[in-house]
Amino acid sequence: MTTKIVIGLDGTETGERAIAFAKDLAERIGACELLAVYVIEWSPFTFQTPEENALRHKRREEEVELATTRVVTPAVDALKAAGFQAQGIVRHGDVAETLNAITIENGGSQIVVGRSSADGFKKRLFGSSTQNLVMHADVPVTVVN
Amino acid sequence: MNIQNKLGLAALATLFAAPAAAQEAVGLDDKINQAFADFTGPFVSFIFAPFPGTGFPWIVGWLVIAATVFTLYFAFVQLRFFSHAISLVKGDYSDPNDAGEVSHFQALATALSGTVGLGNIAGVAVAVGIGGPGATFWMIVAGLLGMASKFTECTLGVKYRNEYDDGTVSGGPMYYMSKGFNELGLPGGKILAVLFSIFCILGALGGGNMFQANQAHQQIAGITGDYPGWITGIVFAIIVFLVIVGGLKSIARVTEKVVPFMGVLYVAAALVIILMNADQIGWAFGQIFAGAFTGLGVAGGMVGALIQGFRRAAFSNEAGVGSAAIAHSAVRTKEPITEGFVSLLEPFIDTVVICTMTALVIIITQQLIVDPETGKYMLNEAGNAIATVDGNSGVSLTSAAFGSAFSWFPYVLAIAVVLFAFSTMISWSYYGLKAWTYLFGEGHVKELVFKIIFCIFVVIGAAANLGPVIDFSDAAIFAMAVVNVFALYFLMKVVRQELVSYAERLKSGEIRKFEH
Numbered sequence: 001m002t003t004k005i006v007i008g009l010d011g012t013e014t015g016e017r018a019i020a021f022a023k024d025l026a027e028r029i030g031a032c033e034l035l036a037v038y039v040i041e042w043s044p045f046t047f048q049t050p051e052e053n054a055l056r057h058k059r060r061e062e063e064v065e066l067a068t069t070r071v072v073t074p075a076v077d078a079l080k081a082a083g084f085q086a087q088g089i090v091r092h093g094d095v096a097e098t099l100n101a102i103t104i105e106n107g108g109s110q111i112v113v114g115r116s117s118a119d120g121f122k123k124r125l126f127g128s129s130t131q132n133l134v135m136h137a138d139v140p141v142t143v144v145n
Numbered sequence: 146m147n148i149q150n151k152l153g154l155a156a157l158a159t160l161f162a163a164p165a166a167a168q169e170a171v172g173l174d175d176k177i178n179q180a181f182a183d184f185t186g187p188f189v190s191f192i193f194a195p196f197p198g199t200g201f202p203w204i205v206g207w208l209v210i211a212a213t214v215f216t217l218y219f220a221f222v223q224l225r226f227f228s229h230a231i232s233l234v235k236g237d238y239s240d241p242n243d244a245g246e247v248s249h250f251q252a253l254a255t256a257l258s259g260t261v262g263l264g265n266i267a268g269v270a271v272a273v274g275i276g277g278p279g280a281t282f283w284m285i286v287a288g289l290l291g292m293a294s295k296f297t298e299c300t301l302g303v304k305y306r307n308e309y310d311d312g313t314v315s316g317g318p319m320y321y322m323s324k325g326f327n328e329l330g331l332p333g334g335k336i337l338a339v340l341f342s343i344f345c346i347l348g349a350l351g352g353g354n355m356f357q358a359n360q361a362h363q364q365i366a367g368i369t370g371d372y373p374g375w376i377t378g379i380v381f382a383i384i385v386f387l388v389i390v391g392g393l394k395s396i397a398r399v400t401e402k403v404v405p406f407m408g409v410l411y412v413a414a415a416l417v418i419i420l421m422n423a424d425q426i427g428w429a430f431g432q433i434f435a436g437a438f439t440g441l442g443v444a445g446g447m448v449g450a451l452i453q454g455f456r457r458a459a460f461s462n463e464a465g466v467g468s469a470a471i472a473h474s475a476v477r478t479k480e481p482i483t484e485g486f487v488s489l490l491e492p493f494i495d496t497v498v499i500c501t502m503t504a505l506v507i508i509i510t511q512q513l514i515v516d517p518e519t520g521k522y523m524l525n526e527a528g529n530a531i532a533t534v535d536g537n538s539g540v541s542l543t544s545a546a547f548g549s550a551f552s553w554f555p556y557v558l559a560i561a562v563v564l565f566a567f568s569t570m571i572s573w574s575y576y577g578l579k580a581w582t583y584l585f586g587e588g589h590v591k592e593l594v595f596k597i598i599f600c601i602f603v604v605i606g607a608a609a610n611l612g613p614v615i616d617f618s619d620a621a622i623f624a625m626a627v628v629n630v631f632a633l634y635f636l637m638k639v640v641r642q643e644l645v646s647y648a649e650r651l652k653s654g655e656i657r658k659f660e661h
Contacts (some may be wrong), residue, residue: 049255
């Protein structure tokens with residue numbers, strides 16, 4: 001049976017470190033599939049103007065396109081070039097909740113993420129996405145420093 | 146015309162004409178005002194005309210009858226699907242793969258920010274001040290019935306909207322009138338759509354803009370002391386310009402976040418005041434029920450209470466006007482009727498909850514003077530409203546009621562009124578724009594023309610007391626309802642088909658909740 005490892009990407013260098021760690025892990029495990037996931041932070045409970053609502057679908061398509069071409073596709077291509085079985089997923093939502101949900105949907109056995117790059121007031125108030133993921137995920141989580 | 150308004154108009158004139166011509170422009174404005182009043186007077190009188198032999202405006206009857214018809218036609222959809230509507234707003238039925246699209250919650254919040262405002266604060270005070278506590282009962286009844294009107298128009302708004310290749314959407318009554326009538330093989334849809342669009346543009350510039358700017362200025366001037374309205378107008382116009390023309394979303398975002406916060410703070414403060422006077426809650430409801438059927442001595446008796454309650458509810462929640470159908474149409478859903486369910490929460494929150502809170506606070510803090518001997522309300526000197534503790538009416542009555550419990554609350558209320566006015570203006574700028582593009586076509590230059598006109602009207606609205614124009618604009622908003630409700634009667638069978646189909650699939654389990 002193929003083991004699935006989910007890699008949480010955020011388009012920064014920490015995501016690269018997570019990929020490197022996941023590759024190393026996959027080599028050790030053997031039959032392994034890597035899921036490169038980029039979650040676009042989004043909440044259905046925010047307040048928007050009517051015009052923002054009217055443009056929302058267009059913006060969403062643009063956001064997905066950007067995340068796919070800039071972050072996920074290059075990562076998946078690089079993984080495949082290195083001989084790994086890999087696929088990419090882009091989705092909107094709460095980062096921690098969505099990463100966990102995608103992992104469960106796809107039968108992933110663990111999640112690898114880079115240490116959060118969030119800082120300042122928001123992090124103190126709400127905790128970072130990484131902290132939330134570690135606290136609430138249904139599978140083991142590895143946080144790469 | 147008072148000195149302030151003369152100053153405002155003079156300043157306004159200098160913006161558009163040579164300073165030397167300013168004085169002449171003031172005179173010209175007076176003339177334009179008069180000519181405008183003469184020209185629009187018959188239309189305004191027609192819209193707000195009472196039924197013969199009563200003081201009941203027929204337009205209010207038109208909206209209440211429509212709401213009753215829709216309530217019966219859809220077999221009390223507002224009660225049967227109330228909890229389902231809440232589940233939809235919570236996102237229980239939202240496919241995680243559609244995350245990132247406009248959610249039901251966002252559409253509801255956006256539509257609410259366009260309706261929650263002066264109607265909930267000033268309008269209710271007027272209703273209770275004239276119609277007595279009993280007006281609250283009829284206001285709640287009208288709010289509950291209005292939920293069915295919103296359900297009907299918002300379902301159609303999503304069903305018949307236009308989706309363009311670039312992913313943007315345009316929807317609203319003008320689209321369901323033309324496309325819906327065409328689909329049913331009915332003539333005249335296009336004519337109704339054009340009529341609706343004209344009234345919508347006028348309503349957006351008037352009730353959705355000038356009236357708001359005017360009231361916002363009154364509030365600010367009330368705190369800082371009197372100063373020329375054009376100053377407020379220019380500042381507001383610049384901010385509105387930055388948001389709707391400059392695309393400066395940050396200001397709109399701040400407002401969109403602060404307005405709900407203000408709404409919650411308002412309701413929370415009202416609840417605290419009500420709980421502080423918990424022993425009087427039973428008495429207050431007693432007054433509301435007794436007043437609803439006897440009038441308790443108010444001008445016009447029970448009918449007076451009923452007229453005020455119905456009228457203010459209709460003014461506040463805009464059910465049947467068609468504006469909400471524009472706001473709700475942006476939701477991307479496979480089932481248009483789900484947006485109808487969500488929208489029926491709007492009159493509930495706006496009228497049944499927020500308006501009732503305002504009314505209860507005014508009643509419970511005993512702002513209305515009761516004759517100790519008869520137990521009935523005393524009328525003011527003019528005999529057209531109930532006497533109040535400090536002779537207050539409108540916003541100042543609400544302000545005094547809240548201020549009697551929290552001395553600082555009038556300041557918060559003033560800020561809330563200004564913010565509510567601003568968010569209502571942003572919402573209506575969009576409604577007006579959609580009507581404008583329906584008439585003249587989409588395009589950057591055409592849209593820019595409307596947006597600039599909108600900003601100019603902000604200054605005019607704040608600077609001048611253009612009574613006839615504001616009367617006309619209010620009449621235009623209700624004229625939207627005349628055209629919209631007429632179309633809804635023809636299209637309601639489409640909504641019923643959707644409702645029957647959806648209810649069956651919900652029952653069979655074909656439509657189910659998603660795991661989140």
